[in-house]
Amino acid sequence: MAMFSQNPVLDGPNYSFAEAPQARADGFREHRFNPYTDNGGTTVAVAGDGFAMMAGDTRSTSGYSINTRFAPKVFKIGGSTSSQEDANILLSVVGFAADGEALKERLDAICxxxxYRHGKPMTVNACAKRLSTILYQKRFFPYYVYAILGGLDEENKGAVYSYDPVGSYEREQCRAGGAAASLIMPFLDNQVNFKNQYIPGSGVGHALQERERTPLPRSDVEVLVKDAFDSAVERHIEVGDALQVMVITKDGIEEKILPLKQD
Known part of the structure; x- marks a missing residue:
């Protein structure tokens, strides 16, 4: 992922993970190497009744440079073939693209x-626990990614699990990760988790009755996710180009690509 702007300090192409040597008081020059970089992008996951939806933009960046306009961030996991046609789990990774690819390949191989050994696919609950241990095993040199796992549980209800880089996780109704997470998550809290939504006329002040929290239908979730990304691309330079949407149901996984702003 070279940024081919010539850097006179480094005497050659400037890589996003290289830092210029620092001069010290004793006259020596201190060299550093940072193996991580942030390749931008954002992912969103929403759990519903009978489906789970995961979406991510396809832009990959290094600083102010665009590496590619099509770098998918949502992947099928656990299929019996390389085509993943019968996969039953979705994984989204955003952050350092190389670590995301490595984590995806490792989890897919385990699933x-x-x-192969048990003659049946791993459940999303078991896969969620296994992903936690994979991340925790690398806690001293973590995968520099924000991962979200999605699928259907034993009751055919949508399940979404969000992770930090060292394996802490929880099951949620919805979650946004990546560059524009701070822009999208308040919107999801209000529209999906129904935070700060009350029944009109139910009282005054603390007597107000909260709106019942029920899973949204799939058609509403599709509109909300697209609206969330349309808003994010207006405010964040690391998000854009196209929107990859995957929906997992009892009938399998559907995928579609929707346009986003490219400037």
């Missing part, structure tokens, strides 16, 4: 081995 495939489980299917």
């Amino acid at each position: 495939k081995m489980y299917r």
Whole structure:
């Protein structure tokens, strides 16, 4: 991921993970190497009744440079073949693209081995626990990614699990991760989790009755997710180009690509 602006300090192409040597008081120059970089992008996941939806933009950046306009961030996990046609789990990764690819490949291999040994796919709950241990095993040199896992649980209800880089996780109704997470998450809190939504005329002040929290239908979630990204691309330079949307149901996984702003 070279940024081919010539850097006179480094005497050559400038890489996003290289830092200029620092001069010290004793006359020596201190060299540093940072193996991480942030490749931008944002992902969103929403759990519903009978489906789970995951979406991510396709822009990959290094600083103010765009590496590519099509770098998918949502992946099928646990299929019996390389085409992943019968996969039953979705994983989204955003942050450092190389770590995201490595984490995706490792989890997919583990799920495939489980299917081969046991003759059945791994459940999303079991996969969520396994992903937590994978991340925790690398806690001293973590995968520099924000991961979200999605699928259907044993009751055919949508399940979404969000993670920090060292394996702490929780099941949620919805979650946004990545560059524009701080822009999108308040919107999801209000529209999906119904935070600060009350029944009109139910009282005054603390007597107000909260709106009942029920899963949204799939058609409403699709509109909300697209609206969230349309707003984010107006305010964040690391998000844009196209929107990859995957929906997992009992019938399988559907995928579609929607346009976003490219400037």
